[in-house]
Amino acid sequence: MSSDPRLYPPRERTVxxxxxxxxxxxxxxxxxxxxxxxDGPLLIVAGAGTGKTRTxxxxxxxxxxxxxxxxxxxxxxxxxxxxxxMLARAERLVGQTSRGVHGGTFHGTAHxxxxxxxPEVGLAADFTILDQGDSEDLMQISRAALGLGxxxxxxxxxxxxxxxxxxxxxxxxxxxxxxxxEYPRFVEFEDDFxxxxxxxxxxxxxxxxxDYDDLLLYWALMLEAVPAVADKVAGLxxxxxxxxxxxxxxxxxxxxxxxxxxHRNITVVGDDAQSxxxxxxxxxxxxxxxxxxxxxxKTVTLEENYRSxxxxxxxxxxxxxxxxERFSKDLYSKRTGGEKPWLVTAQDENQQTRFxxxxxxxxxxxxxxxxxxxxxxxxxxxxxxxxxxxxxxxIPFDKWGGIKFLEAAHVKDVLAFLRVLENPRxxxxxxxxxxxxxxxGEVTARNAVQSMADLAWSHDSFGRFTPPPRAKEAHGALxxxxxxxxxxxxxxxxxxAYEIARVRAMYDDILRxxxxxxxxxxxxxxxxxxxxxxxxxxxxxxxxxALEPPSSTSDLGFGGESEDDxxxxxxxxxxxxxxxxxxxxxxxxxxWFPMARALGSDDEIEEERRLMYVAMTRARNxxxxxxxxxxxxxxxxxxxxxxxxxxxxxxxxxxxxxxxxLETPTDAAIDPEAPAKAPEVDLKALLKNxxxxxxxx
DNA sequence: TTTTGAAGTCTCTCC
DNA sequence: GACTTCAAAA
Numbered sequence: 001m002s003s004d005p006r007l008y009p010p011r012e013r014t015v016x017x018x019x020x021x022x023x024x025x026x027x028x029x030x031x032x033x034x035x036x037x038x039d040g041p042l043l044i045v046a047g048a049g050t051g052k053t054r055t056x057x058x059x060x061x062x063x064x065x066x067x068x069x070x071x072x073x074x075x076x077x078x079x080x081x082x083x084x085x086m087l088a089r090a091e092r093l094v095g096q097t098s099r100g101v102h103g104g105t106f107h108g109t110a111h112x113x114x115x116x117x118x119p120e121v122g123l124a125a126d127f128t129i130l131d132q133g134d135s136e137d138l139m140q141i142s143r144a145a146l147g148l149g150x151x152x153x154x155x156x157x158x159x160x161x162x163x164x165x166x167x168x169x170x171x172x173x174x175x176x177x178x179x180x181x182e183y184p185r186f187v188e189f190e191d192d193f194x195x196x197x198x199x200x201x202x203x204x205x206x207x208x209x210x211d212y213d214d215l216l217l218y219w220a221l222m223l224e225a226v227p228a229v230a231d232k233v234a235g236l237x238x239x240x241x242x243x244x245x246x247x248x249x250x251x252x253x254x255x256x257x258x259x260x261x262x263h264r265n266i267t268v269v270g271d272d273a274q275s276x277x278x279x280x281x282x283x284x285x286x287x288x289x290x291x292x293x294x295x296x297x298k299t300v301t302l303e304e305n306y307r308s309x310x311x312x313x314x315x316x317x318x319x320x321x322x323x324x325e326r327f328s329k330d331l332y333s334k335r336t337g338g339e340k341p342w343l344v345t346a347q348d349e350n351q352q353t354r355f356x357x358x359x360x361x362x363x364x365x366x367x368x369x370x371x372x373x374x375x376x377x378x379x380x381x382x383x384x385x386x387x388x389x390x391x392x393x394x395i396p397f398d399k400w401g402g403i404k405f406l407e408a409a410h411v412k413d414v415l416a417f418l419r420v421l422e423n424p425r426x427x428x429x430x431x432x433x434x435x436x437x438x439x440x441g442e443v444t445a446r447n448a449v450q451s452m453a454d455l456a457w458s459h460d461s462f463g464r465f466t467p468p469p470r471a472k473e474a475h476g477a478l479x480x481x482x483x484x485x486x487x488x489x490x491x492x493x494x495x496x497a498y499e500i501a502r503v504r505a506m507y508d509d510i511l512r513x514x515x516x517x518x519x520x521x522x523x524x525x526x527x528x529x530x531x532x533x534x535x536x537x538x539x540x541x542x543x544x545x546a547l548e549p550p551s552s553t554s555d556l557g558f559g560g561e562s563e564d565d566x567x568x569x570x571x572x573x574x575x576x577x578x579x580x581x582x583x584x585x586x587x588x589x590x591x592w593f594p595m596a597r598a599l600g601s602d603d604e605i606e607e608e609r610r611l612m613y614v615a616m617t618r619a620r621n622x623x624x625x626x627x628x629x630x631x632x633x634x635x636x637x638x639x640x641x642x643x644x645x646x647x648x649x650x651x652x653x654x655x656x657x658x659x660x661x662l663e664t665p666t667d668a669a670i671d672p673e674a675p676a677k678a679p680e681v682d683l684k685a686l687l688k689n690x691x692x693x694x695x696x697x
Numbered sequence: 698t699t700t701t702g703a704a705g706t707c708t709c710t711c712c
Numbered sequence: 713g714a715c716t717t718c719a720a721a722a
Contacts, residue, residue: 079712107712132711212712279710379709409715441699470699547712573710595709611710698722705717 041294048617049307070100110215124208170281223258245270249281309338315656341623343657372581400570439471582622
């Protein structure tokens with residue numbers, strides 16, 4: 001390992017030089033130590049709000065100032081959003097040079113490297129990416145091909161198969177052990193699991209398909225199995241920085257090991273108290289064992305919190321103090337003012353909603369912009385009532401996390417057309433596509449796919465398939481459409497948008513036939529077309545959709561003029577790494593947060609606790625946690641039931657809160673016989689909206 | 698073999 | 713309440 005800064009020639013200052021960064025003055029002592037750490041492994045243990053991002057940004061700046069060429073720095077983050085944000089901040093420090101820094105998610109980076117080096121390790125050049133749903137569908141195809149489809153009713157369904165497979169790949173835990181641990185009832189099928197997985201794997205290779213796990217897996221394999229390629233890939237970067245290290249898994253740790261084989265210049269930042277992705281294989285061990293894994297690693301701990309007021313920290317410190325095994329940190333703040341966070345008891349969901357909206361407007365009156373406020377919850381569907389109310393009261397909001405859009409059947413349908421054009425061996429998409437066609441069912445679809453495979457997926461192989469009479473028309477139309485799109489160029493603006501338009505000429509009728517709620521679905525497709533217009537070509541578009549799904553409803557680009565001042569609604573997971581002046585955490589009900597299905601093991605409960613910790617530590621000045629006492633629960637026979645406050649807010653933790661109990665609900669809410677309350681109408685809003693475009697769905 | 702309608706199944710987090 | 717699976721009809 002070399003720590004000689006002269007390794008790199010002095011940087012050419014082609015860009016207007018910024019002021020030299022005064023690292024000592026702009027960072028506290030611990031941050032400074034981390035940012036200016038010389039070469040070699042570095043672990044930054046950074047509590048919530050301690051300036052983790054800031055430190056990482058300054059470290060990037062420092063490396064560049066030291067003369068490391070920006071393009072030889074790799075910054076791995078958890079979301080695309082945080083990569084962009086960090087690079088933008090780095091640019092403000094050291095100027096445009098920082099644009100050369102490579103930043104992105106593990107999966108995004110893997111994709112980029114595999115497009116470049118994949119062929120050298122035997123990967124198809126035109127590979128396409130399967131999202132989770134696609135992988136599950138392919139798993140189903142494998143299962144059926146092995147005759148495990150219907151013979152045994154008890155055989156696990158495709159989601160379970162995929163989950164086990166994915167866990168195995170990401171954690172290196174043997175399949176048998178996973179089954180014993182998570183699915184004891186399926187232990188007897190261990191051999192069948194292995195057979196399905198073998199077929200699944202072979203099928204993907206054959207068809208040029210990569211799922212999310214494969215992206216990481218092939219990256220690791222390039223580094224571990226093919227020395228010549230490994231040298232090239234690892235040789236691309238001299239410094240690797242990893243954000244949110246607590247949420248990486250064993251496979252990602254292997255990748256990092258391989259990427260650092262020549263220099264060991266690795267910086268990882270994380271907070272074990274915020275580890276919330278065990279469900280997808282992340283292990284807290286990566287961060288706990290980092291000092292052992294990388295001998296001589298320097299550890300820096302950031303403990304001063306700059307985000308939250310002390311009363312909020314008191315509450316969150318108490319909350320997390322109940323957790324086991326962690327790097328001990330005591331977060332403190334010099335922001336001693338501020339009031340205790342609120343713990344709000346609402347009588348029912350509706351009252352909780354009204355409280356949140358009223359309080360938001362109140363804070364807004366106090367000059368807190370909407371974009372400085374967020375409402376957080378455990379799962380996407382929990383904001384439904386709130387969304388209705390916000391829409392009714394004309395408060396603009398963005399919802400993060402619920403990536404329903406790309407998972408919607410009709411969107412996947414349209415994409416399937418594009419995907420078979422892109423990769424004619426994409427069995428999953430062919431299958432989906434064929435089943436859409438009138439007169440073609442499972443058997444015909446399987447035959448068609450088989451016959452195409454027999455003809456080595458040549459372009460005319462679908463045309464040469466002889467369909468049964470009733471499917472003749474649909475077959476012919478599809479053959480013509482695909483052939484046409486393959487050969488002819490057309491469309492003025494975007495090629496992809498044009499292709500979607502052509503596909504829709506055929507598909508929209510099918511949609512009307514097969515689905516209800518046609519209008520919103522059609523407008524989804526309009527949006528898809530708009531998004532497509534922004535991409536240069538089909539391959540880029542499809543990969544981007546899989547790797548960087550639009551993360552909020554506003555990213556979908558409807559309407560045009562997006563509101564500047566917009567409230568954020570977000571799942572606790574998607575809120576990670578962000579902060580707001582005021583944060584509302586709703587549905588702090590046991591069984592909702594923690595979710596009932598996460599109560600299976602202590603580990604899962606602990607993860608839920610950390611998740612709540614993440615949610616509450618997003619707040620700078622105002623924090624309100626609310627829960628409704630009575631929940632209208634359809635599962636328990638359409639009746640109101642009394643609910644309990646989340647177990648994480650025990651007696652001790654509650655002492656850090658001030659209690660707010662809302663008055664009893666209106667009679668209408670209790671008595672079904674009572675006449676419905678007249679809807680509250682916001683005349684001003686109505687007038688304002690009179691000529692405005694219709695609100696987003 | 699495909700289609701259709703009805704019963705049945707779960708509900709999450711995300712690249 | 714939305715989507716899948718199952719059984720019966722075309």
